[in-house]
Amino acid sequence: MQPVPDRSNVAAMTQAPPLMVFTDLDGTLLDHDSYRWDAATHALDALRAVGAAVVLASSKTAAEIIPLREELGFSHWPAIVENGAGLLAASETHVGPTADYERLRTLLNKVPMGVRTGFRGFGDMTVAEVAQITGLATDAATLAKQRAFSEPGLWAGSDEGRRHFIATLAEMGVSAREGGRFLTLSFGQTKADQMATIIDEFRPGQTMALGDAPNDVEMLQTAGLGVIVANPHRPPLPPLPGEGTGRIIRTDRPGPIGWNSAVLSVVERLGKDRKDNIHG
Template sequence: MFSLAQPLLIFTDLDGSLLDHDTYDHSPAIEWLARLKAADVPVILNTSKTAAEVLPLYHELGLDAPFVTENGGCVYLPESWVINEDVDVDGWARVVLGASRSRILTVLEAIRETESLRFRGFADMTHQEVMTLTGLDEPSARRACQREASEPLIWRDSETALDHFRLELIGAGLELTRGGRFHHVMGETCSKGRACGWLISRLEQRLGTSVSSIALGDGPNDVSMFDTVDAAVIIRGKHDQPIEVRDEARTYRTHEHGPHGWVEGLEHWISAS
């Protein structure tokens, strides 16, 4: 068990975790978010979403911690977490951990032309297509397309072709991960887990002491995050994708979906006293 009185970090996925998979509602988690804020426990969003998508949610949720975008491609630091990074006019320092989107798109186009593989990325889609696939409204869909270090795609080919595609990406210094809705292409050194480790080290450096950490998520792209932290919460997903972790002993699998499962997981790991 963990205590809100100890140095603690909470990393969380968004869609299907802190946010309901279908409605994007987070209201069941409001009370816990308030408790964590009152205890000065940072809640760090660690998501496949873009910074443009995250910022409105970040303010709506009342957060004041860093956040991670595009499956670990970028880390955004508020000024209180900055050591030697440059801060922009809005008070954020951006640390890029992955490959740029422009390089990713160049590689994808080359693979499509030479290997004749069938897939569609966000760069191939209209905003209306993204809206249909995600259930987002038009402004949100436009924000989802403002990517910096990854490319989501819908796979239209066979599983055998997918294995070949993955090898082609590795040869180009990229990798493929599976989220709740899409496959995501990003830099090979980039993952949610690497971003977690980077931020844990940054907070320990700031505090001068060790920090405990809990991660919550519902998709295979969260596995590296689960394997990095001290305790994991695998939220029951609305998909049939298996999620295997390195250590089941420090993993809790919820009965509830979405933000109800998010609350269930925190109540399992954090002492009420």
């Protein structure tokens, strides 16, 4: 995949975009197995053509998001990182270690060993282990370990033990959320929280959100149109309020293929509405 030229300019940023797309990555814009986005190229080109904004919203770190955002050609828009625990500003190219992550790891290590034993966070793993469980190359796994706001990990204990672990953390002010693959610990901010901040700043004409996992639900419900992207690698999300009215829809095809179809339909409708307004 070749990087897409960033065609942003200051003037474009001063105008409210006609459409702002908030998108999850793994299993949504990125293929679950290959992490590729090629199948969504047509829709991404269409979004650029109409001046739409694309805000990446993922459990990935800023270190992972920065090169991907540039590759996609949307570095001039902010991104939501680490499951909503942090925000990457437009054109920002570096996020270093933070006090949030250090405090999170300190609290995690205060959980009694008998309660914590089923959880292994990225901070407990080597780069090789992160690469193995994610399927990422070594360089990409190194970026995934550069946490600033949250701690994803795997739970290997019983369901009862997991509930006890989550409840213990909650008493410490730490929240735990299920994502596509991992149990992610943070201080509670969500993708929807950061989404609201971005919408308030840029005032887009319309909003759309796409995701496939439980940690995307609030984001899907916040957008004007929510799209549940099919992911055969995990149980489907339960029916959500708004599906009956069409405010939340589901794709038939998985990953970037389904993403491409859903976004193209919205861009086409946006173009039709513009023509109707001009000739109406």
